[in-house]
Amino acid sequence: MKRLRDKVILVTGASSGLGAASAVLMAAEGAKVAVAARRADRGEALVAEIEAAGGEGMFVQTDVTKTSDVEAMVAATLARFGRLDGAVNNAGVTGPVMKLMAEITEDEWDATLDCNLKAVFMCMKFEIPAMLAGGGGAIVNMSSMYGLKPSDLSHAPYCASKYGVVGLSQTAAIDYADQGIRVNAVCPAFIHSEMVDPYVENAPDLMRAVVARHSAMNRLGEAGEVAQAICWLISDAASFVSGAALPIGGGDTTRLY
Numbered sequence: 178m179k180r181l182r183d184k185v186i187l188v189t190g191a192s193s194g195l196g197a198a199s200a201v202l203m204a205a206e207g208a209k210v211a212v213a214a215r216r217a218d219r220g221e222a223l224v225a226e227i228e229a230a231g232g233e234g235m236f237v238q239t240d241v242t243k244t245s246d247v248e249a250m251v252a253a254t255l256a257r258f259g260r261l262d263g264a265v266n267n268a269g270v271t272g273p274v275m276k277l278m279a280e281i282t283e284d285e286w287d288a289t290l291d292c293n294l295k296a297v298f299m300c301m302k303f304e305i306p307a308m309l310a311g312g313g314g315a316i317v318n319m320s321s322m323y324g325l326k327p328s329d330l331s332h333a334p335y336c337a338s339k340y341g342v343v344g345l346s347q348t349a350a351i352d353y354a355d356q357g358i359r360v361n362a363v364c365p366a367f368i369h370s371e372m373v374d375p376y377v378e379n380a381p382d383l384m385r386a387v388v389a390r391h392s393a394m395n396r397l398g399e400a401g402e403v404a405q406a407i408c409w410l411i412s413d414a415a416s417f418v419s420g421a422a423l424p425i426g427g428g429d430t431t432r433l434y
Contacts, residue, residue, distance in 0.1 A: 247300055
């Protein structure tokens, strides 16, 4: 039995990495998937992959930092599929890394918070009414392990934005719990992706230290492993889970030996 049969799921930042893996998995689990991203070539290729595997998808070119794009994204999903049952608000940026807080510019701060936090708010602002019209739904927002603990890589805007995603998700979960909408956040550690892999290639010593520090399994995660957690949270199997901030990182490393 497919976990998401006939559900309509919207995924932002879906042209690569965790978003693409989530979209492909949910389509395989029976969902109709709206793939939203800025890069049309990659988004359309992902929809072709989904359809070649027997799934159903559509691409909506979207910049989540533009309110008009977000509103149009939800409207296009409703126009194609008639309803919205779930959303994965995954789009995000790293922002400045290895840059002390007082050296970060206002523009760098604004760009990171606009994409990683404000855009999540704006997506939910339009997704939630669409879900309410259909009787409820489930939302998963992309936070980070740095939404649960301070960053040791000197990227304050990213860390602040991801803490914000956790608080926003948990507050929305309370707001809509009695109206049939669940809201959760996932908090991945370092996962093979467009954000992480360049550091693996260009700064291998740093990444070995980072992985050893943050994962008891002492390895990077795979996008598919995060996608499995997201798919479960969206599915009815997680029907009593809301307001969670789920770490996905191979376990804590606070052992003494």
